[in-house]
């Protein structure tokens with residue numbers, strides 16, 4: 001295969017091989033889910049401060065209209081995903097399971113389609129490209145939700161040599177990035193060219209895990225010699241899609257503790273984000289929808305659906321159907337995704353999947369009867385960033401959060417590998433999250 005170097009690389013330290021469960025939706029092409037009757041659009045769908053509402057109750061808004069203005073450097077704009085009337089602005093449950101301010105829009109009126117002409121972007125300056133990405137409210141769609149205009153605006157004292165495309169999609173069950181690579185290869189390659197111009201990098205690597213080999217071959221068919229993009233087949237190992245693990249696998253470089261990919265001359269973006277960048281720059285299209293894997297053995301019509309931002313889970317269930325009451329609903333993949341408590345919880349820019357687990361499946365991942373640590377060291381063996389999860393969990397259990405800094409708690413990527421192998425079913429990541437939130441509050 002031209003353009004592919006089958007060097008099957010991976011990161012060396014830690015990692016696990018959970019059951020993939022991707023076959024549930026692997027062959028399902030992207031379909032549109034019907035518009036929601038009511039969209040609950042969070043003002044905080046990104047790192048940084050929530051956006052500030054620029055509409056009020058009773059206003060009529062159109063699809064794509066700005067409804068929340070970014071507030072500060074790490075914030076991001078929020079747009080209406082449907083045409084309708086603003087019926088409420090207030091706190092609702094969101095993906096983080098806390099109530100945060102949302103703008104509720106009732107669907108009504110006529111939908112005016114956005115301009116679909118394909119303009120030439122090659123004459124746009126770097127500043128104009130960044131401006132369009134910012135105005136469209138693009139954030140990392142792999143789950144991190146870091147504002148993309150900030151990520152691609154490299155500080156002048158940092159030199160970036162490599163852009164890495166993250167097509168690993170290592171979380172079990174998820175196939176939305178795989179389907180994008182299968183169905184939108186030209187768009188992704190065009191997005192890469194835009195980012196290449198922004199970063200002025202000498203080399204682009206495109207990493208895809210080997211369990212998505214058809215995507216590797218399909219992308220290769222759409223590459224030209226002058227694109228200078230090298231496809232890398234990655235060994236299947238979780239969390240291969242973590243930024244630091246991908247950089248280690250592809251560049252054999254270690255991002256220092258507390259550092260960022262910039263520090264080793266790299267920027268990483270996932271394929272869904274790159275596709276959104278392309279739509280933002282070419283069509284000035286804001287992020288009002290995304291592809292979401294709706295999956296689980298109890299879903300009647302599992303698949304990869306294009307869903308409007310703000311669509312409540314109750315609407316998703318009504319459209320895709322369930323064979324039984326779910327015991328647990330997870331937003332994202334089972335390793336890192338939070339479980340949700342309300343069916344009003346909306347799809348956001350960072351929602352890559354919705355996983356419905358039955359009573360039988362959920363029992364396997366229940367932590368409410370965890371036991372004492374037996375110091376087996378299994379968690380140390382699988383931690384991809386060489387932490388001591390055992391000690392972190394003990395500090396968390398005894399609420400000695402201050403001590404957790406001694407064990408580099410902030411380097412934890414919350415991958416869940418330690419939870420997965422612990423024979424005492426200890427909720428190690430949950431202890432770590434508690435510790436992080438305590439330390440962040442303390443400043």
Ligand code: SF4
Nearest residue numbers: 373374376377379422
């Ligand atoms: S895997 Fe669990 S029981 Fe074993 S050392 Fe780690 S925390 Fe303790």
Ligand code: SF4
Nearest residue numbers: 383412413415416418
């Ligand atoms: S969740 Fe944190 S401590 Fe546990 S394995 Fe992942 S990086 Fe290591």
